[in-house]
Amino acid sequence: MPSRPKIQSINPATEELLAEFEPHTEAEVERALGEARRAFRSWRSSSFAERSTLMRAAAVDLRREKARLAGIVTAEMGKPIVEAEAEVEKCAWGLEYYAENAERFLAPEPRASTARESYVQFTPLGTVLAVMPWNFPLWQVFRFAAPALMAGNTAVLKHASNVPQCARAVEEVFRAAGFPEGTFRTLLVGGSAVASIIADPRVAAVTLTGSEAAGGDVAARAGAACKKTVLELGGSxxxxxxxxxxxxxxxxxxxxxxxxxxxxxxxxxxxxxxxxxxxxxxxxxxxxxxxxxxxxxxxxxxxxxxxxxxxxxxxxxxxxxxxxxxxxxxxxxxxxxxxxxxxxxxxxxxxxxxxxxxxxxxxxxxxxxxxxxxxxxxxxxxxxxxxxxxxxxxxxxxxx
CATH class of the missing domain: 3.40.309.10 (Aldehyde Dehydrogenase; Chain A, domain 2)
Incomplete structure (x- = not known):
């Protein structure tokens, strides 16, 4: 059986190979999705106060580790260090914003009707797959993860293949903050693995930021499985x-x-x-x-x-x-x-x-x-x- 190509982290300023990672096997992906699903069963019932406490802890960790995390961003995708530090700060702010406001955003909304009481209730979907780009390798992930987790969902990340160290760092932030095991998982896989992950019944929804072609493919596959999608496909x-x-x-x-x-x-x-x-x-x-x-x-x-x-x-x-x-x-x-x-x-x-x-x-x-x-x-x-x-x-x- 041919060996699978490794996922490489290359410094774009020097062309130096920084690190190589074995892509996750089908068994490892299966295990991660199982952990995310099991975590959802309890996470969905946690209180907003519990989620908010953990989210604020993650924000504290981001600021404490700002120099290290910004250094990873700069080394892995070439962002000038001042901008990389600002990205880390923005991530911390984003986590704090949803920690502060998610409960209000998701409060039931009364609706006028002939019934004794009518309202719109927001409930978590389950495990959400995020396919994220390399250009803001921390912010793009945290801006998805913060509202998704605060809403009671769990998350799995398929990051751009040229930023594996950033992908691993995001999972480390959530783990260090005390989020339950399986609440957020990073999958080191190539693009060819996305279709089977979308099709997995344990994945409830998909979000992608990327090219029009990639978005069209993800939307088609998610639509075929009647799964919700959120897409952001570039701009001019x-x-x-x-x-x-x-x-x-x-x-x-x-x-x-x-x-x-x-x-x-x-x-x-x-x-x-x-x-x-x-x-x-x-x-x-x-x-x-x-x-x-x-x-x-x-x-x-x-x-x-x-x-x-x-x-x-x-x-x-x-x-x-x-x-x-x-x-x-x-x-x-x-x-x-x-x-x-x-x-x-x-x-x-x-x-x-x-x-x-x-x-x-x-x-x-x-x-x-x-x-x-x-x-x-x-x-x-x-x-x-x-x-x-x-x-x-x-x-x-x-x-x-």
């Missing part, structure tokens, strides 16, 4: 700048909004839709800010742009830029990978972009900004809406 947020905007403030914010997490964020601004009358001025200010971004070792507290998380992702980004240039766009800054070790890609500004070009019509997951000139506010809205993607948008004007 428009950043609209009208002629009466504060251009200095807009440009400064635009740089931060695009290049956070080395541009690897679903909620980052990606398409900068600017009316022609102020396009050149905005472009100049934006370009100045981008050229000031410091690229380098993500462990350095002065670094603002680290490596991309994987080399294949860098290659895909490079291809999007190349295809856009072939369609008539121009590069004002960057546009290529950085020489040397590590999966670095220079902070890039592409101008003269049309909505049909790759950097505007596709989700761009890396440090590339697309600048799209438009005639007026009406065209700006039309161009902003010319995308199948969410997740948000911003409008810069002084006339609201």
């Amino acid at each position: 947020d428009p950043f609209i700048v009208l002629e009466d905007a504060d251009l200095a403030a807009a440009a400064a914010t635009a740089v931060r909004a695009r290049y956070q997490n080395t541009g690897q964020s679903c909620i980052a601004a990606k398409r900068f839709v600017v009316v022609e009358r102020v396009f050149e001025e905005f472009q100049a200010s934006f370009l100045e800010g981008v050229r000031a971004l410091r690229v380098g070792d993500p462990r350095d507290r002065q670094t603002l742009i680290g490596p991309m998380a994987r080399d294949d992702l860098r290659g895909a980004l490079e291809d999007q830029v190349r295809r856009s240039l072939a369609q008539g766009a121009r590069v004002l800054a960057g546009g290529q990978r950085r020489a040397g070790r590590g999966y670095f890609f220079e902070p890039t500004v592409v101008t003269g972009v049309r909505p049909d070009m790759a950097v505007a019509s596709e989700e761009v997951f890396g440090p590339v900004a697309a600048l799209l000139p438009v005639r007026d506010a009406l065209e700006a809205v039309r161009v902003a809406n010319a995308s199948p993607y969410g997740l948000g948008s911003s409008l810069w004007t002084s006339d609201l």
Whole structure:
């Protein structure tokens, strides 16, 4: 029988192999799902006070271990250390938020009816499978786990395969806080194992943050089994700048909004839709800010742009830029990978972009900004809406 490939943790800044893990066997997955199901039988009956106490303990542990956990994030997926520390803090805040508010959120809701008493009651589903991405390897998991666990569910995690140390660290946080065994389990498995886990009758629901293709597959499999799903499938947020905007403030914010997490964020601004009358001025200010971004070792507290998380992702980004240039766009800054070790890609500004070009019509997951000139506010809205993607948008004007 052929051996299964190991799950590797590779430092994207140095290309060093940090660790290797044997993927969980079918028997180990079976055991984990059994533990989660058994834990649910008692966890569902625990009080909100009991759950809240444990959740707050986990938040304390996160803050106590902030330096260590942030170091794992930085080493494993290249997030600049200052941003990694902020991610850990955000996770602790998220746990405290649901510890404080879950009981109120889940209180029965009275409904008017002809019956003596009618209300909507919220009850736990069971074990929830989370398929989570690498770009916010702690936050994406804790923002799912906190409300799920506070609602009385148990959870199993299938994390992105390039962040196994982060995946293990999350389970360790819940275990150290005193959560009952099996309440939260990490499964070190490849993507091919997800289908059978979804189909398992002990899994009651599925959530995924990831690509449209992965989300479609998960939704189809969960739907076939009549299981609830929550999906978040990426974004290409428009950043609209009208002629009466504060251009200095807009440009400064635009740089931060695009290049956070080395541009690897679903909620980052990606398409900068600017009316022609102020396009050149905005472009100049934006370009100045981008050229000031410091690229380098993500462990350095002065670094603002680290490596991309994987080399294949860098290659895909490079291809999007190349295809856009072939369609008539121009590069004002960057546009290529950085020489040397590590999966670095220079902070890039592409101008003269049309909505049909790759950097505007596709989700761009890396440090590339697309600048799209438009005639007026009406065209700006039309161009902003010319995308199948969410997740948000911003409008810069002084006339609201």
